[in-house]
Amino acid sequence: MSDVLLEAKNITMQFGGLKAVDSLAFQVKKGQLAGLIGPNGAGKTTVFNMLTGVYQPTSGAVFLEDKSLQGLKPYEISHRGVTRTFQNIRLFKGLSVLDNVLIAGHQHMHYGLFAALLQTPHFLKSEKDLRDKAMELLKIFHLDEKAHEPSSSLPYGEQRKLEIVRALATDPKIILLDEPAAGMNHSETHHLMETIAKIREQFKLTVLLIEHDMKLVMGICENIIVLDHGIKIEEGDPQKIQGSQKVIEAYLGVEEGL
Amino acid sequence: MQDFIQHIINGVSLGSIYALIALGYTMVYGILKMINFAHSDVYMVGAFAAYYFARFLGIENNPGITTLITLLVVSMVCCSLLGLAIERLAYRPLRKAPKLNILITAIGVSLFLEYSGQVVFGADPKVFPEVMKDFVLFKIGDIELKSFDITVLIVSVIAMLALEFLIFKTKIGRAMRAVSSNASVASLLGVNPDRIIAFTFIVGSSLAGVGSVLVGMKYPKIDPLMGMMIGLKAFVAAVLGGIGNVGGAVLGALIMGLSEEMVVAYLSSTYRDAFAFGILIVILIFRPAGLLGKYSVEKV
Numbered sequence: 001m002s003d004v005l006l007e008a009k010n011i012t013m014q015f016g017g018l019k020a021v022d023s024l025a026f027q028v029k030k031g032q033l034a035g036l037i038g039p040n041g042a043g044k045t046t047v048f049n050m051l052t053g054v055y056q057p058t059s060g061a062v063f064l065e066d067k068s069l070q071g072l073k074p075y076e077i078s079h080r081g082v083t084r085t086f087q088n089i090r091l092f093k094g095l096s097v098l099d100n101v102l103i104a105g106h107q108h109m110h111y112g113l114f115a116a117l118l119q120t121p122h123f124l125k126s127e128k129d130l131r132d133k134a135m136e137l138l139k140i141f142h143l144d145e146k147a148h149e150p151s152s153s154l155p156y157g158e159q160r161k162l163e164i165v166r167a168l169a170t171d172p173k174i175i176l177l178d179e180p181a182a183g184m185n186h187s188e189t190h191h192l193m194e195t196i197a198k199i200r201e202q203f204k205l206t207v208l209l210i211e212h213d214m215k216l217v218m219g220i221c222e223n224i225i226v227l228d229h230g231i232k233i234e235e236g237d238p239q240k241i242q243g244s245q246k247v248i249e250a251y252l253g254v255e256e257g258l
Numbered sequence: 259m260q261d262f263i264q265h266i267i268n269g270v271s272l273g274s275i276y277a278l279i280a281l282g283y284t285m286v287y288g289i290l291k292m293i294n295f296a297h298s299d300v301y302m303v304g305a306f307a308a309y310y311f312a313r314f315l316g317i318e319n320n321p322g323i324t325t326l327i328t329l330l331v332v333s334m335v336c337c338s339l340l341g342l343a344i345e346r347l348a349y350r351p352l353r354k355a356p357k358l359n360i361l362i363t364a365i366g367v368s369l370f371l372e373y374s375g376q377v378v379f380g381a382d383p384k385v386f387p388e389v390m391k392d393f394v395l396f397k398i399g400d401i402e403l404k405s406f407d408i409t410v411l412i413v414s415v416i417a418m419l420a421l422e423f424l425i426f427k428t429k430i431g432r433a434m435r436a437v438s439s440n441a442s443v444a445s446l447l448g449v450n451p452d453r454i455i456a457f458t459f460i461v462g463s464s465l466a467g468v469g470s471v472l473v474g475m476k477y478p479k480i481d482p483l484m485g486m487m488i489g490l491k492a493f494v495a496a497v498l499g500g501i502g503n504v505g506g507a508v509l510g511a512l513i514m515g516l517s518e519e520m521v522v523a524y525l526s527s528t529y530r531d532a533f534a535f536g537i538l539i540v541i542l543i544f545r546p547a548g549l550l551g552k553y554s555v556e557k558v
Contacts, residue, residue, distance in 0.1 A: 052446055078448035092439040095432075103436045106429045107448035116428040117420060130429075170448050 004066075005030045005206050006051070006082070006174055011060035013046050013230075020046045021230040023060060028174065028223075033200060033207045035221035037214070037241075039251055043230040044210045045087060048176050051208075052084050053077040064173070079107055081173030085163040085180060087210070091151040097162060098147040101134040104169035137165045140199065157188055161195075168199065177209040181216060189213065193220050214251075218242060226250065260400040265523045266516065271407040273515020274414035275476075278469035279492035280499070280507040281421065282462030288502035289438045289458045292357060295364040296344055298489020299371035300337050300463050304470035305386065305480045306379050307336035312387040321390045326409065326471070329389060333467035341463025345456055375482030383481040386474035410472050417468050418508060421461065425504060434458055438502070487531070491518075494538045500551025509549060513537070 010023040021043040028034045036044050049055040051062055053074040061070045069077055083104075092100050109130055115123040138144040141161040146154060151162060160180060167175050180196065181189040193216060200207055211217045217224060218238040226234040226241060228250040234241060241247055279301055286294040308329040317325050348367050352360045392406045425431035433454050436444040441451045473488065474480055495514045499506025514534060521533045541548065 054442070054446070073450070074442070074445040075448050075450045078446055084446060086443075090440060090443045092436050092443070094439055095435055099432055099435070102429075103432050103444065103449060104447040106433060109429055111429075113424075113428075113430065116430075117423070127427075127429075166447065 003030050004028070005032075005064065006208070007063040007066075008047070008051070009060050009063065011047075011050050011057040011062060013043070013050055013055055014058040019230050021050070021057075021227075024227070024230070024232050025060075026225050026232065026235065028206055028208050031200075031204065031206055033197070033220055033222050034209070035217040035224045036208060036210045036227060037212075037217055037224060038227035041229075042227040042250075044227055045178060046230075047227070048084055048178055048210065051176060052082055075107075078170055078172075081171075082176070083167040083170045083172035083174075084176040085160075085167050085178055087178040087182060089156075089159045089163060091159055091162060091166070093150070093152040095151060096148050097138065097143060097151050097154065098131070098134055100151050100162060100166050101137060101169045102130055104166045105130045105134060105171075108171060134169060137168055140202075141165050141195065157184055160184070161192070164196075164199075168203065172205065174206040174208065177207065179210050179212060181211065181213060189216055196220070261523070263401050265519050267401070267403065267407055269516035269519030270512060271410045271476075271515070272519060273512035274411055274418075275469050275472055275511075276488070276492050276495045276514050277508045277511035278414055278417060278465045278472070279488060280495040280511045281418070281504065282466050283493050283496040284499070284501055284504060284507040285434075285458050285462045287496070288504075289434060289455055290349070290360075291502075292349070292360045293364060293493070294344075294349075294459075294462075295361075295489075296348075296367035296371060297341075297462065297466060298485030298492070299368050299375070300340050300344070300485075301466040301470045301489065302375060302480075302482060302485035303340055303371065304333040304337040304463075304467035305474050305484065306375070306384075306482075307467075308333040308471050308474060309384060309386055309480060317387070319388070321388045323390065325387075326389050326413075326475070329387075329471045329474075330413070330468055333471045334464035335467075337463040337467035337470070338460040341459040341466075342456055345459040350452065350455075372482055372486070379482055381482065383479045386478035386480050388478070389471065389475040406476050410476065413468060413472060417465055421465070421504070424461070430454070430457060491534050494534055497548055498537060498541050500548025503548065503550045506548055506550035 004027045006028040008024055008026050010025050011021060012019065012023050013021040024047065036047060038044055046055065050057045053069065053072050061068050063069065064080055064082060069080065092103065109126050111123045111126050135144055135147060138147055141164065143158060143162060143165060151159065154162060164177065164180065181192055184192060196207065197220060199205060221238060224236065224238060224241045225232060226247050233246045233250055234244045282297045283294065286292065311332045312329060317328065344367055348363050349360060352363060390405065390409065392404055394402045395405050395408055396403055425434060433444065433449045436449060437451050437454045445451050491514055492511065495510035496507045498513060499510030517537065518530050518534060522530050
């Protein structure tokens with residue numbers, strides 16, 4: 001078996017006349033922390049939507065451990081081990097912090113309706129195990145004390161963390177983080193990155209993250225894919241990306257001759 | 259004073275029947291943001307299912323708790339299957355269509371059931387079998403607690419507690435709340451929204467089934483259009499409490515039941531329905547989101 005966990009094989013996403021992503025190909029290796037960067041509108045979130053089944057690629061396909069994810073619904077892809085967070089926070093607002101995490105753990109819990117209504121030992125144990133696991137995850141992000149508060153009452157930065165906890169609760173093989181540090185200040189970002197590195201070790205996760213903050217990406221990613229106008233313009237380690245003329249042009253524009 | 263307490267008992271009993279049906283409206287609205295107009299006709303079919311089953315088994319002349327439970331189960335199962343079929347055949351193909359299309363489809367399904375009912379069951383009213391004997395269980399002063407009212411109360415309270423437990427303490431209930439909050443995110447976290455929606459229809463419809471047997475017991479005259487008025491009132495109750503809110507549906511239904519009983523007792527039975535819909539108008543003017551509903555200002 002190869003060490004490639006997730007592979008995009010020439011995926012294209014076309015909206016009417018617009019090609020948001022144009023035959024993009026890349027691989028994420030097991031255990032890797034990879035970054036997907038690019039200027040605004042480059043198609044980064046569209047890539048995430050294709051990887052998670054929100055969009056079906058117009059052509060090409062996504063493979064997880066050499067198995068095609070083509071035609072699978074988002075919840076089926078989640079069952080296979082791909083999970084994500086969102087650029088604009090999407091918590092279940094009316095639900096408590098803990099409930100947000102518990103929902104993500106459902107796919108690993110099996111009890112029938114009658115077991116629940118009759119409160120069988122199996123039901124009680126499954127519920128308790130799920131709760132314990134959720135609380136453990138919340139603890140890593142220091143959210144355990146707020147478990148019973150409504151998720152919408154959390155401050156912004158903690159809502160972002162809760163999204164990550166919720167994604168982790170699906171017990172994923174790979175977690176896709178869409179601008180996890182958006183709207184955070186420098187020290188918060190730094191702290192978040194340390195936590196991401198820590199959970200990657202602890203849960204033996206593979207991480208693919210979208211980020212605007214170049215410094216941050218350069219600091220922690222091992223492999224970086226640069227996207228511009230839906231096309232991959234560069235890929236490599238941080239050093240290579242930093243020195244790449246194409247990347248600089250994409251971000252800063254080409255100097256026009258007078 | 260005794261009269262007043264007696265009216266409260268009757269009102270609460272009527273209100274809890276409304277609540278059972280209002281819950282079906284509010285749950286489906288909560289999860290699909292649509293009004294399932296066919297819900298009241300599912301209720302009607304439940305009553306007929308119990309009627310024919312009782313005749314088939316010959317338990318119509320054998321009133322008692324066993325008969326009650328048998329008919330409740332029969333009606334719940336039939337209503338669930340019908341609700342499931344309606345969701346699968348009529349609503350699911352329109353999942354991505356504009357809300358108005360689904361609403362019109364719901365009205366269509368409702369009419370279809372009402373008129374098919376007239377063809378299949380006949381338009382003339384039928385007498386619902388005697389589920390159990392109505393007698394005075396006990397008396398406090400001049401206040402009579404009759405077995406029907408007590409049964410209605412006990413059965414609906416059990417049904418509502420079971421629902422409360424289901425929604426707030428089990429994984430499928432949590433999934434229902436998640437899908438209701440944001441179906442696409444729930445899907446990305448491994449919840450299959452279609453399954454949860456189907457389950458919501460099963461639960462809502464079976465509560466209507468419970469309601470149909472209780473109504474059949476209390477007012478033993480059933481016909482294919484019996485769902486129209488009670489459905490409308492249950493719908494008003496759901497809106498009154500804040501549609502999409504489970505507790506609100508129960509509160510709204512109790513208010514509806516009590517006010518109806520009081521209007522009949524102290525004003526005139528002529529104004530009964532006028533009062534019910536008057537409440538709806540007042541609520542829509544002063545609290546469009548209902549008593550327990552959250553009114554959200556849209557960001558511009």
